[in-house]
Amino acid sequence: MDAYYASPDTSFYDSTLERKFYEQKLRHIGYKPYPNDGLVTFGASGTNMCDRQLYFKNDKGTRAEKSADIPFRGRQRRQGTAVVDYVQLDILHMPKRLGKSAPFTMAVRDNGEWDFEDAAQERRVLTHPHPETGELISFAITAKPDGKFDYAPDGSRIIFEYKTKASGLRPMNGKLDYKGAQDDHKRQVVAESLVFGIDEALIVYESTHKPSWFSDEESSSVTKGQKTWKEGAPLTDMRAFYVRITDVMKTQLLNDLARQAALVYAGEVPSVTVEMTDKCGFCAFRGHCAATLSAGNLALLQRAESAMAHGSMAGKAAHKSLRNYLAGVTEISEEEAA
Ligand code: SF4
Structure with missing residues (x-):
C-alpha cells in the first residue's frame, strides 16, 4: 500500500476500472432482508454484543433507539465509510500501477464481480452444541467483508478488513503496539472465516490523523507529545495485522454464539x-x-x-x-x- 500511495499515478483513476467499480456498487444498492427462517442471525461485525443487547436486537417488540449524537461523530462515521470506499477502488488499481509487486489483489467472483462488500455477502446457517447443555443450537452468521484477496505467491485466499482510527497517530500506534489487532476485529474475521471457509485474514488500520506534511521535529510550536515525525521519518499512519484463524478460535466463537442464540430462543431477557x-x-x-x-x-x-x-x-x-x-x-x- 505504501508503494501505491507513494506513486504519482495514485492521483488518477483508470476510467474503465472506476466505472466498473461504481456499476458494481449500483447493482447492490437496496435492502436485502435475511430469509425468514426464524434463526438468530449474527452479523460478523456484531458478534461482540452483550447477551442482553443481542436479545433486544432479536426481540420483535424492541426497536433500536435512534437518538441525536454529537455532530462530529456523524462526520467521523461518514469519513470511515468513505475511506474504505476509496481504498477498495485503489486496491483494484494496484495490479495496473504496481505490476508484479502487488502480491495481494482483490479476488473476482465467478460472475465477474469483485469479491467485496455486498457482492461477497453470504449468510451461513450453522448448528453447534450449546457449551453447557450440549443441545444442538442452530443460528446464522452473515458477512460482507471489505475484501477477499488472492495472494499471488501461493494462490491462496485471505480475508481483508480495513478499519479507520480517529484517535490520533500516537494513541493508535501505542494501542496496537501494546495489544495488536482489536479483539472485536479478530472476532469479526473468525466469524467471516466460518462463513467463507478462509482461515487467514489481514486487519489493516489507518489513522485519519496524518503526520504533519513536513517534519515537525524541529518545530518549537509543537510539543514533544504532539510531534508526528521521529528521527527524520513520519510516524506510520497504517498498520497491518495478519491473523491465522485456528480451530480453537472458531470453537470459542461458536460456543459463544450458540449460548447467546439459545438465550434468545428461550425468550428470557438476560x-x-x-x-x-x-x-x-x-x-x-x-x-x-x-x-x-x-x-x-x-x-x-x-x-x-x-x-x-x-x-x-x-x-x-x-x-x-x-x-x-x-x-x-x-x-x-x-x-x-x-
Ligand atoms: S448492558 Fe444494556 S446498555 Fe449495556 S450493552 Fe448490554 S444491553 Fe446495551
Missing part, C-alpha cells in the same frame, strides 16, 4: 452483569435496557459498584463503565418520576 456494562458505549438499546432493569438486578449492580469503589478497581475502566450504566438507570427513573 440480566445485566458488571462485564456487560463494558459494551454499553455503542449499544442502541441503552434506554430500554435501563428502563427494564429489575429491582433485584439493580441492587446487585449497586452492591458491585460500591465494592469496586472501595477496592483496587476504583476508577478503573470497568468501574467507570458500571458507574455510567447506573447513572443512565438513575436518569431514566428520574424522567419517569417527573
